[in-house]
């Protein structure tokens with residue numbers, strides 16, 4: 436049995452989910468001859484110690500403590516602004532790193548880090564879990580098989596049911612960087628094409644604190660791809676019907692929809708139509724439960740050298756470029772060209 440010590444930094448919303456997922460994956464990983472131990476650290480030490488105890492994980496009072504104790508890989512699930520320094524700590528210790536999206540608060544902060552990762556031949560996977568979701572994978576397969584034909588338009592939707600804390604919003608970089616970046620990533624990944632221009636609008640009809648924090652609660656981006664294809668990406672913090680993540684791809688031969696099933700957060704008003712009849716997802720954690728687990732398994736395989744990096748920092752920064760352009764368009768009210776990310 437091979438032992439792998441994974442060091443999780445940050446046990447807030449998403450970090451706790453990764454910790455729970457890793458725990459439930461352990462039997463499956465053991466069948467593959469892997470004994471995976473979870474090590475945990477967080478600046479909120481008392482809380483993290485309790486989480487670690489509850490999961491039978493080892494608690495460390497610092498990242499350096501985990502590194503000194505011989506951790507095999509790092510999982511970074513702390514707030515966005517802390518990502519660059521923690522990625523740096525991982526690559527300086529020659530450790531493979533999984534880091535939640537985004538790489539940094541903005542692209543300007545990410546670019547020097549990309550150079551450092553390249554210079555150190557660092558192994559860094561970024562957390563865009565939709566790449567592991569069965570629906571997005573099937574849409575990509577059908578597109579590549581030619582079943583959809585050429586795309587005339589796409590509509591991406593990301594609707595959170597409730598806003599996160601105002602404290603989180605203030606440090607999130609804005610709705611496009613925090614939420615729509617997942618749509619920007621998946622649109623690039625599915626089509627294999629770059630988004631070259633963004634025109635954005637936003638509104639604030641919910642908690643006035645969101646506007647006071649410099650953000651919008653709802654936003655729409657009109658996206659133009661390098662071949663002229665158009666798409667929209669809409670995000671909101673107030674989708675009362677449930678957590679709604681969908682993508683419609685309409686082509687010359689067929690239309691496919693990701694996220695349309697019995698649990699979709701929408702109601703038909705047509706006579707006799709009961710679909711979708713299920714209870715809608717409430718959170719991103721429920722909606723992408725399987726995808727988050729598959730993402731974690733992929734990281735472990737990447738650590739072991741069994742697969743390529745499924746989401747490189749260069750790829751993630753390319754999506755962040757679109758988010759930055761959208762934030763800029765929101766600010767200026769004008770369309771903004773998306774600058775390309777230098778090749779890795």
Ligand SMILES: NC(=O)c1ccc[n+]([C@@H]2O[C@H](COP(=O)([O-])OP(=O)(O)OC[C@H]3O[C@@H](n4cnc5c(N)ncnc54)[C@H](O)[C@@H]3O)[C@@H](O)[C@H]2O)c1
Nearest residue numbers: 445446447448449450477478479512513514515517535536
């Ligand atoms: N992939 C996704 O679907 C997804 C979903 C939610 C959040 N995220 C990303 O995950 C990150 C965390 O989001 P969250 O909602 O879990 O935030 P959160 O505020 O709930 O949790 C962050 C945790 O990190 C800890 N922390 C902060 N700085 C630290 C440091 N330097 N060292 C150790 N611990 C530290 C905090 O004490 C807290 O417990 C964000 O970057 C966010 O963009 C991704």
